[in-house]
Amino acid sequence: MPPSNSRTRHQRQPGVRSITVLTSQSDLDLARNVIRTERNALEKLEQTLGPSLEEAVSTILATDRHVIVAGVGKSGHIGQKIAASLASTGTPSFFLHPTEASHGDLGMIVPGSVVIAISYSGESRELIDLLRYCKSNAIPLIAMTRARESTLGRYADVLLELPTVPEACPNGLAPTSSTTMALALGDALTIVLMARRGFSTEDFGFRHPGGKLGRTLQTAGDYIRDHKDPLPLASAGASFEELVIAVSEGRKGCVGIIDETRKLIGMVTDGDLRRAILAGRTNASAREVMTPGPRTIDPDARMMSVIKSFSENRISNAFVVDETGAPAGLIDMKDLLAEGYV
Structure with a gap:
């Protein structure tokens, strides 16, 4: 009989008879061990990080060409993320698959480019042509590998050495800890470059126009340029009836009150109208009903700050002036x- 702390699991694979796997560890314990192992790897990476990172940063800042990131397998997937992160934070970059590079895409690497190659073992055969090309054309090569004496390590101009750590895989085979370290090291490089370039919130918003993030980094001026609905406005001398019509037709629950120079001097909401009706002030003019000096929005204000202001001040709308x-x-x-802004 299996031990009391073990669990018997039946697994069925296509074309294979049912098999029984005996585990002495719960799924949750195994998952926690994976996270613990990868956390320990990151701590070791932090401790061993040295001047070579600054050398890599200086190498990249010295060029006005693209940074090309290369890797195969899981390292390739990490490389794609690193390239995307660099490109979105002010460092022009793209991912190059080493196999495609060997079949003509080496032409994408022009003089002045910088290449980042990732291979934990340093012996990925698919990288050889790329490494030789970089050496022959004096293309600076930044390597991410654990093995200084590997093929990749020997070709590197700048070596970002990853510590040797156990993979979180029970078999010690599936890239887990190694790819987590490469990802974190790529993020560290990206953020240092971002800081050195003085990359601002405005720069970030310019490169992220899509999705909720991009929308909240948009300015109020950008927003209203995309929304051309007629504005609900009325003059200071408008009658109560005219205000009711303006609020109803505007469908925003408010109307802006302007003076003879078209300057916004007040706002009337549907709540203001209801209170005036209850008070028997249906003969009042717009100037008498309005809230003077309403909150307004500067065209350069970020939408995230507009949303924050609405929430903090418990208001539902405001005019951009x-x-x-x-x-x-x-x-x-x-x-x-x-x-989808909120």
């Missing part, structure tokens, strides 16, 4: 919710 104080657009919280 130009340098003269005239309303240029309206931002409404219900629209932001519908469009």
Whole structure:
């Protein structure tokens, strides 16, 4: 009989008879061990990180060409992420598959480029042609590997040496700890380069126009340029009836009050109208009903700050005003919710 702390699991694979696997460890224990093993690997990487990172940063900053990241297998997948992170944070970069490189794509590596090659063992055969090309054409090569004396290590101009650690795989084979370290090292390199370039929130937003992140980094001016609906506006002398019509037709629950120079001087909400009706003030003018000096939005304000202001001040909309104080657009919280900004 199996031990009491063991579990018997029946597994069926296509075309293979049912097999029984006896485990002495729970799935949760095994998963925790994976995380623990990878965490220990990252701690060792942190402890061994040295001046070669600064040398890699200087090498990359010295070029105005692309950084090309290469790797095969799981290292290739990590390389694609590193290339994407670099490109999105101010360092032009792309991923090059070593096999495709051997069949003509080496032409993508022009003089002045910098290559980052990733191989934990340092002996990936598919990298050989790429390494020789870099050496023959004086292309700076930054290597991520554990093996200084490996083929990749010997070709490297800058060696970002990964510590030798056990993989989290029970068989010690599947890339786990090694790829986690490569990913973290790539992130470290990316962030240092980002800081050295003075890469700002504005720069980040410019490169991320899509998705919720891109939308919240957009400016209020950008937002209203994409929303050309007529603005609900009325003059200071507008009658109560005219205000009701303007609020109803605008469908934003408010109307902006402007003076003779078209400067925004107040706002009337549907709540203001209801309170005026209950108070018997249906003969009042817009100037008498409005809330003077309403909150407004600068065209250069980031949408994330607009959303934060709406939440903190418990308001549902506000006008964007130009340098003269005239309303240029309206931002409404219900629209932001519908469009995925919130």
